[in-house]
Amino acid sequence: EDKVVQSPLSLVVHEGDTVTLNCSYEVTNFRSLLWYKQEKKAPTFLFMLTSSGIEKKSGRLSSILDKKELSSILNITATQTGDSAIYLCAVPDSGTYKYIFGTGTRLKVLA
Amino acid sequence: SAVISQKPSRDICQRGTSLTIQCQVDSQVTMMFWYRQQPGQSLTLIATANQGSEATYESGFVIDKFPISRPNLTFSTLTVSNMSPEDSSIYLCSAGTGTGGEQYFGPGTRLTVT
Numbered sequence: 001e002d003k004v005v006q007s008p009l010s011l012v013v014h015e016g017d018t019v020t021l022n023c024s025y026e027v028t029n030f031r032s033l034l035w036y037k038q039e040k041k042a043p044t045f046l047f048m049l050t051s052s053g054i055e056k057k058s059g060r061l062s063s064i065l066d067k068k069e070l071s072s073i074l075n076i077t078a079t080q081t082g083d084s085a086i087y088l089c090a091v092p093d094s095g096t097y098k099y100i101f102g103t104g105t106r107l108k109v110l111a
Numbered sequence: 112s113a114v115i116s117q118k119p120s121r122d123i124c125q126r127g128t129s130l131t132i133q134c135q136v137d138s139q140v141t142m143m144f145w146y147r148q149q150p151g152q153s154l155t156l157i158a159t160a161n162q163g164s165e166a167t168y169e170s171g172f173v174i175d176k177f178p179i180s181r182p183n184l185t186f187s188t189l190t191v192s193n194m195s196p197e198d199s200s201i202y203l204c205s206a207g208t209g210t211g212g213e214q215y216f217g218p219g220t221r222l223t224v225t
Binding site for chain 2: 031032034036040042043044045048088090092096097098101102103
């Protein structure tokens with residue numbers, strides 16, 4: 001059965017710290033891995049990683065895909081209180097077009 | 112990217128009543144999905160909304176409780192029927208290409224059932 005696991009479940013840091021969030025997956029047919037930020041209700045799309053695009057960067061956020069380790073990391077440098085959110089990763093199911101979500105990492109950045 | 116609108120953004124409903132949530136995408140998309148997120152939980156897929164045919168429901172969700180329509184490639188509705196307090200959740204619609212590509216979410220509907 002396809003599966004996505006995120007770690008840690010929660011994290012508390014201080015402004016200016018750098019954090020690394022992990023996402024590991026088990027899918028028979030890997031196509032992509034997506035990262036989202038969820039602050040209130042709706043997840044906001046951050047990155048999509050594929051076999052042909054294993055690194056993405058936007059400002060202080062960056063993400064890398066490790067196909068050998070079946071995992072991805074999301075790095076946030078110089079964290080700010082506005083980075084406080086739940087970070088979700090998802091992969092498409094092998095046999096269908098639906099997405100499997102991890103349980104998320106709840107990040108809290110203290111001023 | 113796709114821009115998705117959803118309404119209502121929130122509602123408080125009496126038990127036993129029904130609520131229909133609308134989802135509108137600004138461009139034609141292949142796939143539309145409906146999710147539920149209960150407090151403190153991750154996203155749970157309710158169903159895939161299929162254009163012109165019956166939705167595909169996940170285990171634990173049935174059409175009588177969550178009827179879904181998708182009359183065209185840009186619009187879908189989810190009805191939460193005969194509501195109970197256990198249906199209090201955030202309901203989210205999403206849209207994507209269906210090829211393992213990007214998936215975008217609507218702003219969500221926060222439903223409280225009293």
